[in-house]
Amino acid sequence: MPHPVDVHVGKRIRHRRWLVGVTQQQLAEKVGIKFQQIQKYETGANRVSASRLWDIAESLEVDVSFFFAGMESTDADAAPQGAEQSAVPTDLLNDKEALDLVRSYYSIPEEQRRRLFDLARVLSDVA
Numbered sequence: 001m002p003h004p005v006d007v008h009v010g011k012r013i014r015h016r017r018w019l020v021g022v023t024q025q026q027l028a029e030k031v032g033i034k035f036q037q038i039q040k041y042e043t044g045a046n047r048v049s050a051s052r053l054w055d056i057a058e059s060l061e062v063d064v065s066f067f068f069a070g071m072e073s074t075d076a077d078a079a080p081q082g083a084e085q086s087a088v089p090t091d092l093l094n095d096k097e098a099l100d101l102v103r104s105y106y107s108i109p110e111e112q113r114r115r116l117f118d119l120a121r122v123l124s125d126v127a
Helices: 004-019 023-033 037-044 048-060 064-068 095-105 110-126
Strands: none
Touching: 004 037, 004 064, 004 095, 023 037, 023 048, 048 064, 095 110
C-alpha cells in the first residue's frame, strides 16, 4: 500500500505537469526515464527519490517544496474547533474545473491578467 506522502507528491507532480501542459512522455524525456515510471510516481505506486524529485522540479519549473505543499496537518496543528471554515475547497488540486481556470488564467497576457484578478477581488468582496 502506497505511503500517503508518496501519493500526495505524485498528485502534485501530475497537477503541475498538467498545468504547464507537459505530457508524461515529455516529462520522462526531460528527466531521462521511461514514461511508465512517471505514471508510477503520479499514482504513488513508486516513491520518488530526492534527486529524481529535484530533476522533476527543475523540469516543471517549481521549487521542490511545491510537491509537499498542502500536506494535511496533524490533529495538534489543526484549527481550533469553531474556527471559521474557508470557502475554498480543501483539495483544490483535485478540482478539474479549478485547475482549468488556473491554466486559462495564466494563458492571458500579464496586464489583462492583473485586471481580471482585480475584478475577481472586487466581485468576491461584494458577494
